[in-house]
Amino acid sequence: MNGHGPFPDLVVKPVAPGDEERLRRFFGRLSDQTVYRRFFTLFPAPPPAVLGHLLDGGGRDHESLAVLDGEEIVAVAGWDRVVGDEESAEISVLVEDAWQHHGLGRALIRMLTADAARRGIIVITATILSENGPARRLATGLARPERVEMEGPATYFTFRLAS
Numbered sequence: 018m019n020g021h022g023p024f025p026d027l028v029v030k031p032v033a034p035g036d037e038e039r040l041r042r043f044f045g046r047l048s049d050q051t052v053y054r055r056f057f058t059l060f061p062a063p064p065p066a067v068l069g070h071l072l073d074g075g076g077r078d079h080e081s082l083a084v085l086d087g088e089e090i091v092a093v094a095g096w097d098r099v100v101g102d103e104e105s106a107e108i109s110v111l112v113e114d115a116w117q118h119h120g121l122g123r124a125l126i127r128m129l130t131a132d133a134a135r136r137g138i139i140v141i142t143a144t145i146l147s148e149n150g151p152a153r154r155l156a157t158g159l160a161r162p163e164r165v166e167m168e169g170p171a172t173y174f175t176f177r178l179a180s
């Protein structure tokens with residue numbers, strides 16, 4: 018991305034307040050399955066809290082990245098520091114349907130974990146629906162989880178970053 022690697026035409030950048038309209042268009046292109054797998058619920062349009070969190074520019078305790086193909090966002094991903102646990106962050110990735118299975122998710126997780134590590138994060142968590150084979154394979158293909166806990170329909174993965 019950003020002129021290098023397997024996606025030379027894609028640009029990755031922090032989500033910024035000016036991205037609201039293209040973020041809404043991105044959400045409008047997602048299938049129900051993709052929305053459900055990320056948010057564990059369906060919605061006709063992104064709820065204000067979801068948009069607001071993505072658009073707030075990030076900070077010490079979270080980061081949101083957008084991948085752009087020209088003017089359009091094709092993926093967003095981020096991490097949030099776990100409240101009350103300075104050294105842990107929950108990671109999430111959302112790739113639009115037409116771009117899934119091309120390696121974007123993997124590239125984004127690599128970037129996010131490197132950024133999180135620079136901000137003092139040593140433990141990464143991910144909550145993935147147990148039926149979500151692609152996300153489970155992506156997570157466990159990148160690193161061996163330290164803990165795997167099933168909770169209702171979801172599986173909660175914990176990874177410790179190499180020091």
Ligand SMILES: CC(C)(COP(=O)(O)OP(=O)(O)OC[C@H]1O[C@@H](n2cnc3c(N)ncnc32)[C@H](O)[C@@H]1OP(=O)(O)O)[C@@H](O)C(=O)NCCC(=O)NCCS
Binds near residue numbers: 051055108149
């Ligand atoms: C889960 C998700 C983030 C994965 O993103 P992605 O960009 O499709 O992920 P990748 O392409 O890096 O890897 C996924 C698959 O593509 C394969 N792949 C990776 N690089 C590839 C390449 N260059 N060519 C073909 N396939 C490739 C991976 O091996 C993996 O195989 P799978 O089909 O057995 O799952 C995406 O499907 C998504 O947004 N899903 C909906 C939301 C969600 O589930 N989020 C996760 C919970 S937060």
